[in-house]
Amino acid sequence: MSRIEVSIDIDASPDRVWQVVEPIENHVDWMHDAVAIHFETDQTRGVGTSFLCDTKVGPIKLVDRMEITEWEPGATMGVRHTGIVTGSGVFTLTAIDNGTRTRFAWIETLKFPWWLGGSLGSSIGGSLVMKPIWRRNLRGLKQLVEG
Numbered sequence: 001m002s003r004i005e006v007s008i009d010i011d012a013s014p015d016r017v018w019q020v021v022e023p024i025e026n027h028v029d030w031m032h033d034a035v036a037i038h039f040e041t042d043q044t045r046g047v048g049t050s051f052l053c054d055t056k057v058g059p060i061k062l063v064d065r066m067e068i069t070e071w072e073p074g075a076t077m078g079v080r081h082t083g084i085v086t087g088s089g090v091f092t093l094t095a096i097d098n099g100t101r102t103r104f105a106w107i108e109t110l111k112f113p114w115w116l117g118g119s120l121g122s123s124i125g126g127s128l129v130m131k132p133i134w135r136r137n138l139r140g141l142k143q144l145v146e147g
Helices: 014-021 024-029 118-146
Strands: 002-010 034-039 050-057 060-072 076-082 086-096 101-111
Touching: 002 118, 014 086, 014 101, 014 118, 024 034, 050 118, 101 118
Parallel strands: none
Antiparallel strands: 002 101, 034 050, 050 060, 060 076, 076 086, 086 101
């Protein structure tokens, strides 16, 4: 398993950041590795929402199956990965500077299948590949929120 942690400070309140993060279907606007999102449930918000995310990292394309496990507006969105890559992840929004800014943290614990390198692939893929991509994603989120 690989644990990946990234964060960024955004010049906006947690409520404003949540307005951008809450619509899951729009994550493709700031996640460069997310190509398309397809809901498997009628609901598109909150705990129990299930969706498929077409993902592309370099030459590797896969479908990431996820379910929302935590949902606290303005504060937390958690997911469980149940597809090819398994594990869990969470976005947390923390008010800083008297609530005028937000620290957005993204933590994932992922397990890659054997054909993506298994444990070694998880370690290398997490720290050397996914972490830089997710840092870029957070810069994209920051620009989207602040822009």
